Amino acid sequence: MSKPLNIGMVGYGFMARAHSHAWASVAHFFDTGYRPVLKAVAARGAEKAKGFADMWGYERVETDWRKLVEAKDIDAIDICVPNDLHAEIAIAAAKAGKMVLSEKPLARTASEGQPMVDAVEKAGVANMVWYNYRRVPAVSLIKQWVAEGKLGRIFHYRAKFLQDWTISPDVPQGGQATWRLDVDAAGSGVTGDLLAHCLDTALWINGDISSLTAMTETFVKERKDATSGQMKKVGIDDAAAVMTRFANGSLGTFESTRYARGHKAGYTLEINGEKGSLSWDLHDLNRVQYFNHGVEGAARGWTDILVTDGDHPYLGKWWVPGLTIGYEHSFTHQVADFLDGLRTGKPASPTFREALETNRVCDAIIASGKSGDWVNL
Ligand SMILES: NC(=O)c1ccc[n+]([C@@H]2O[C@H](COP(=O)([O-])OP(=O)(O)OC[C@H]3O[C@@H](n4cnc5c(N)ncnc54)[C@H](O)[C@@H]3O)[C@@H](O)[C@H]2O)c1
Numbered sequence: 001m002s003k004p005l006n007i008g009m010v011g012y013g014f015m016a017r018a019h020s021h022a023w024a025s026v027a028h029f030f031d032t033g034y035r036p037v038l039k040a041v042a043a044r045g046a047e048k049a050k051g052f053a054d055m056w057g058y059e060r061v062e063t064d065w066r067k068l069v070e071a072k073d074i075d076a077i078d079i080c081v082p083n084d085l086h087a088e089i090a091i092a093a094a095k096a097g098k099m100v101l102s103e104k105p106l107a108r109t110a111s112e113g114q115p116m117v118d119a120v121e122k123a124g125v126a127n128m129v130w131y132n133y134r135r136v137p138a139v140s141l142i143k144q145w146v147a148e149g150k151l152g153r154i155f156h157y158r159a160k161f162l163q164d165w166t167i168s169p170d171v172p173q174g175g176q177a178t179w180r181l182d183v184d185a186a187g188s189g190v191t192g193d194l195l196a197h198c199l200d201t202a203l204w205i206n207g208d209i210s211s212l213t214a215m216t217e218t219f220v221k222e223r224k225d226a227t228s229g230q231m232k233k234v235g236i237d238d239a240a241a242v243m244t245r246f247a248n249g250s251l252g253t254f255e256s257t258r259y260a261r262g263h264k265a266g267y268t269l270e271i272n273g274e275k276g277s278l279s280w281d282l283h284d285l286n287r288v289q290y291f292n293h294g295v296e297g298a299a300r301g302w303t304d305i306l307v308t309d310g311d312h313p314y315l316g317k318w319w320v321p322g323l324t325i326g327y328e329h330s331f332t333h334q335v336a337d338f339l340d341g342l343r344t345g346k347p348a349s350p351t352f353r354e355a356l357e358t359n360r361v362c363d364a365i366i367a368s369g370k371s372g373d374w375v376n377l
Contacts, residue, residue, distance in 0.1 A: 001031075002027060002031075002033055002034055002035040003034050003035065004034075004035050004037045005035065005036050005037065005075050005076060005339070005342075006034050006037045006039040006073055006074050006075045006076070006112075007023050007037065007038055007039055007074070007075070008039060008040050008042065008068040008069070008071065008074035008076065008077045008078065009038070009040070009041040009042070009043075009058065009078050009080060010041075010042050010043070010047055010065045010068065010077065010078065010079050010080060010081050010085075010089055011041075011042075011043055011079070011080035012013060012041060012043045012048060012052035012080075013080065013081075015080040015130070016041070016052070016078075016080040016101050017056075018132075018327075018328060018331050019078055019080055019130070019331060019335075020038060020056040020058075020102075021255075021331065021332070022240060022328070022330050022331035022332040022334065022335040023038060023078075023335060024036070024038060024056065024057065025332055026332050026335045026336050026339065027315045029260060029317045029318065029332065029336075030317055030332075030336035030339070030340075032336055032339035032340050032342075032343060033339070033342075033343045034339040034342060034343070036204050036335070036339075037059075038056055038057050038059070038073055039058065039059050039060070039071075039073060039163075039246035039291040040053075040058055040059060040061065040062055040068055040071065040074065041053050041056075041058045041060075041061055041062070042059045042061070042062040042063070042064065042065040042067065042068040043061075043063070044063055044064075045059060045063075046063050049061045049063070049221040053118075056164060064166075065077075065085075065089055066092065066368055069089070069092045069093045069096050069098065070096060074098060075098065075099060076098060076100070076101060076126075077089065077090075077093040077098045077099070077101070079093075079100070079101065079103055080103050081103075082179045082180075082185045082186065083105060083107065083108050083185065083186050083187050083192065084184060084185045084186075084187070086102050086103070086104075086106065086107050086116070087099065087107050087112050087113070087115065087116050087132070089102075089144055090102050090116045090119065090120070090127075090352075091115060091119040093125075094116075094119040094120045094122070094123040094125050094127075095119065095123060096184055097123060097125060097285060098125060099125050099126040099127065099342075100125060100126075100127045100352075101127070101128050101129075101130065101338065102116070102127075102128075102129050102352070102355075103129070103130050104129050104130055104131050104196055104197070104200070104355065104358075105117065105129075105187065105192045105193075105196045105355070105358060105359055105362060106352055106355040106356055106358070106359050107187070107359060108128050108186070108187025108192065109186070109187055109359060109362075109363055110158070110241070110356055110359040110360045110363050112187075113127060113352070113355075113356045113359045114356065116352055116356075117352045117353045117356050120351075121352075121353070126301055126341065126342055126347060127347075127351055128333045128334070128338050128341075128347070128348050128349075128350065128351060128352075129350050129351070129355035130330050130331070130334060130351060131196075131197060131200040131350055131355065131358070132203055132330040132331050132333075132334050133197050133200070133201055133267065133282075133330060134200065134201060134330075134334075134349075134350075135314070135331075135333035135334045135337070136280075136282075136329075136330045137286070137307050137312050137313045137314050137315055137325070137329075137331075137332040137333075138280050138287060138288045138307040139201060139269075139280055139310055140313035141286060141288055141307055141312065141313055142205060142269075142271070142278050142280060143205045144205060144313065145278065145290075146205050146206070146273075146278070147205075147272060149275075150168060150273075150275065150276065150278075150292075151248075151271060151272075151273025151274065151275050151276050151277065151278065152273045152274035152275035152276075153273060153274040154206060154246075154248060154249075154250040154271060154272070154273045155250055155251070155272050155273060155274070156250060156251055156252070156253075156270070156271065156272040157205070157206045157244075157246065157250055157251075157252040157253075157269070157270075157271050158252070158253050158254075158270045158271075158272075159198035159201070159202060159252075159253075159254050159255075159267070159268065159269040159270075160168075160198070160254070160255045160256065160267070160268050161190070161194035161195060161197060161198050161255075161256045161264065161265075161266065161267045162255070162256070162257055162260035162263035162266035162267075163166070163190075163194065163257070163258045163264060163266070164258065164259065164260055164261045164262060164263050164264070165195045165258055165264075166181060166220070166238065166258040166259070167218045167219075167258070167259055167261065168225065169222075170224075171223065171331050172223055172224045172225065172226040173223040173224070173225060173226065173232065173234060174225050174226045174227050174232075175226025175227055175238075176226070177212055177296045178226055180193055180236075181188045181223060181234065181236055182225075182235075182236075183234075183235030184235070186236060188236060188237055188366055189218070189236030189237040189238055189240075189258075189311070189367055190236075190237055190238065190239060190240055190256040190257060190258055191216070191240050191256065191365050191369075192359075192362050193236050194256040194258075194267075195240055195242070195254055195362070195365070196239045196358050196359075196362055197258040197267065198254050198256065198267065198269065199254065199358050199361050199362065200350065200355070200358045201269065202252060202254070203357055203358065203361070204349070204350070205271070206246050206248065206250060206252070206271070207246055207247050207248050208246065208247040208357075208377070209244045209245070209246055209247070209252065209361055210244075210245050210246065210247045210366065210376065210377055211244070211245045211367060211374055211375060211376045211377060212242055212243060212245070212361070212364055212374070212375055212377070213242070213243050213367060213368050213372075213373065213374045213375070214240055214241065214242040214243075214245040214364075214366075214368040214369045215240070215241045215242075215292040216237040216239065216241075216363040216365070216366065216369030216370075217237065217238055217239045217240075217242045218234050218235075218236065218237060218238050219238045219239065219259055220238065220334055221233065221234055221235055222234060237366065237369060238257065238258055238259055239255075239256065239257035240254075240255070240256050240257070240365055240369060241253075241255045242254040242255070242365055242368075243253070253301075256324075256371070265282055265283070266282070266283065267281075267282035268280065268281045268282065274293075275292070275293050275294060276290065276291050276292045276293050276294070277289075277290070277291040278290055278291075285326070285327065286306060286307050286308055286324045286325065286369050287304060287305060287306055287307065288305045288307055289302050289303070289304055289305070290302070290303045290305055291303070306322070306324075308321050308322055308323060308324055308325075309321045314333045314336075317336075334348070337349075360377060361377065364377055
């Protein structure tokens with residue numbers, strides 16, 4: 001019989017929906033020994049939270065996350081609120097002996113994230129950060145192939161995350177949907193929001209970054225504050241272009257912006273090695289492009305691989321070969337790995353400690369963007 005695991009969800013926005021979907025569906029597809037129960041959701045607006053709870057099947061609603069953290073019947077706190085709240089909630093949850101799952105970035109800065117790492121480690125509670133793109137099967141396959149040496153020595157790691165939704169100066173900062181533009185709530189702009197995903201995947205696949213230099217820009221200097229209605233200086237980076245050196249000797253280039261007209265969630269990555277290259281595009285997330293230099297003569301070329309077979313990562317748990325899965329499944333896979341980690345005692349990655357490294361790189365990008373200097377990590 002599988003064990004119940006009672007989930008306390010903080011927030012009812014975009015990520016709370018993605019995570020609730022994952023918690024609700026995981027036990028139907030993955031045999032981890034656990035059965036997540038959507039126990040309670042905490043959010044400030046009781047009415048909206050109730051609507052969310054009804055829709056997803058949460059048993060009750062709290063209007064203060066502290067109630068959730070204190071509740072005897074909650075096993076795991078899932079943090080799906082803006083970045084400035086992650087630390088306080090995670091530390092309180094760990095002190096109360098709860099497992100803690102936090103959305104990314106772990107915190108606004110590494111110095112804010114460090115006490116979170118200390119708290120979960122001192123309490124000895126299971127912890128994880130939702131860098132979900134690792135669990136897109138095509139990306140997991142790339143990780144596996146690079147680790148197996150299919151590309152040989154790595155020369156280049158190249159990633160971009162492009163959007164276009166903040167080009168208008170009329171988009172406000174702060175408030176409900178636009179907290180990402182307020183540096184106090186978000187910590188940084190595209191660096192912590194978008195590039196953090198690219199960096200997490202890169203550190204996971206290609207190892208540590210040893211130094212970097214960055215160019216950042218804030219194209220719109222002032223925006224209306226959604227709460228006060230007053231114009232306020234914009235403190236976030238709207239765009240970042242980064243050059244890195246990895247500890248394995250390879251070179252990295254990373255770019256992120258919310259000013260690339262036509263792009264909505266343009267996350268792409270490409271890795272070039274001695275024996276071949278691999279690339280992936282979020283907009284075609286079930287495919288990997290593979291160039292194998294080992295193929296002889298005229299047949300050599302880029303291969304378009306549809307990652308849907310039973311022997312591809314996670315796919316054996318879903319449908320039959322040829323049938324694709326989507327964005328939401330990356331979260332289900334992450335939950336499955338988290339629950340598996342509880343059963344085996346081998347924590348699912350990235351833990352808070354591992355995700356802190358991404359925060360350190362983000363801090364270095366912001367610092368280098370200001371100074372123009374190379375930063376050693
Ligand atoms: N993994 C990913 O791909 C991904 C994607 C989007 C967002 N995120 C991260 O998820 C987190 C949430 O982002 P989102 O897009 O879901 O935001 P959102 O704006 O859609 O939702 C935020 C939620 O937080 C609630 N909230 C704000 N202050 C609160 C408080 N004091 N107490 C309780 N609830 C409060 C809001 O009411 C809302 O329900 C952020 O850390 C963000 O960086 C990750």
